Amino acid sequence: xxxxxxxxxxxxxxxxxxxxxxxxxxxxxxxxxxxxxxxxxxxxxxxxxxxxxxxxxxxxxxxxxxxxxxxxxxxxxxxxxxxxxxxxxxxxxxxxxxxxxxxxxxxxxxxxxxxxxxxxxxxxxxxxxxxxxxxxxxxxxxxxxxxxxxxxxxxxxxxxxxxxxxxxxxxxxxxxxxxxxxxxxxxxxxxxxxxxxxxxxxxxxxxxxxxxxxxxxxxxxxxxxxxxxxxxxxxxxxxxxxxxxxxxxxxx
Numbered sequence: 470x471x472x473x474x475x476x477x478x479x480x481x482x483x484x485x486x487x488x489x490x491x492x493x494x495x496x497x498x499x500x501x502x503x504x505x506x507x508x509x510x511x512x513x514x515x516x517x518x519x520x521x522x523x524x525x526x527x528x529x530x531x532x533x534x535x536x537x538x539x540x541x542x543x544x545x546x547x548x549x550x551x552x553x554x555x556x557x558x559x560x561x562x563x564x565x566x567x568x569x570x571x572x573x574x575x576x577x578x579x580x581x582x583x584x585x586x587x588x589x590x591x592x593x594x595x596x597x598x599x600x601x602x603x604x605x606x607x608x609x610x611x612x613x614x615x616x617x618x619x620x621x622x623x624x625x626x627x628x629x630x631x632x633x634x635x636x637x638x639x640x641x642x643x644x645x646x647x648x649x650x651x652x653x654x655x656x657x658x659x660x661x662x663x664x665x666x667x668x669x670x671x672x673x674x675x676x677x678x679x680x681x682x683x684x685x686x687x688x689x690x691x692x693x694x695x696x697x698x699x700x701x702x703x704x705x706x707x708x709x710x711x712x713x714x715x716x717x718x719x720x721x
Contacts (some may be wrong), residue, residue: 501530503530503534504534505530505531505532505534505535505538505541506531508527508528508530508531508534508541509527509528509531509538509540509541509544511527512524512525512526512527512528512530512531512544512548513544515527516544516548521548521551521552522552524544524548525545525548525549525552528541528544528545528548529545531544532545537568539564539565539568539569539572539575542561542562542564542565542568542575543561543562543565543572543574543575543578545561546558546559546560546561546562546565546575546578546579546582547562547574547578549561549582550578550581550582550585553585555582555585555586556586558578558579558582559579559582559583559586562575562578562579562582563579565579566579566595570598571602573599573602573603573606573609574608576595576596576598576599576602576609577595577596577599577606577608577609577611577612578612579592579595580592580593580594580595580596580599580612580613580616581612581615583595583616584612584615584616584619587619589616589619589620590620592612592616592619592620593613593616593617593620593622593625595612596609596612596613596616597613599612599613600613607633607636607637610629610632610633611629611633611643613625613629614626614629614630614633614646615646617629618630618646618649618650618653621653623650623653623654626646626650627647627650627651627654630643630646630647630650631647634647639670640670641666641667641668641670641671641674641677642667642674644663644664644666644667644670644677645663645664645667645674645676645677645680647663648660648661648662648663648664648666648667648677648680648681648684649664649680651663652680652683652684652687657684657687657688658688660680660681660684661681661684661685661688664677664678664680664681664684665681668681673704675701675704675705678697678700678701679697679698679701679714681697682694682695682697682698682701682714682718685697686718691718691719694718695715695718695719698711698714698715698718699715702715
């Protein structure tokens, strides 16, 4: 009986192993048999975990199955923005808005891509469309503000950043961008206030600290400007650009 049980278990194990090989062989021969919807769901799960490379791969798989899917085009464009692949992102998002002009996310995501590609007029056009589609959507206002700031249209950028601040006062990047815009506009005191707020929220915001150093320098407070640069050097002691920046400020 014991021998019989051993033989039975062995047969079961062999059958199980054979079944696994058979399934894998079938999948290999038949290819990925998932639907576009299943690929989108998988991509969304990767997106939620900030695994943007795998998310992009899954959205590409969805597009292979449904090349006209505005959702797949939108999602792929958005994730390509996160990966810094702005050319391809703009291509995907342009197709998305052509298929569905009322897709607000695609409109402001396209504005973001175009801003990074220095196509500011087109970026602002799509950002304005996004704002018109839903004025309560802060991401649409952020896309408009960033495009205007990059295009030196401070009369648009500054009010947009202030609008966002009313609902998102703990966003260090918004304080930083507003501070930089105010500095460009000649409001040094306003710039210092906003940049310090950005650093109160996130002390390792290097872009805000460098902008604060510049604002302080323009106000004539060289010692305070150098102190900000020294703080940055503590965080990144091997960064040659920071050391060069310190030399420049020390010589002013």
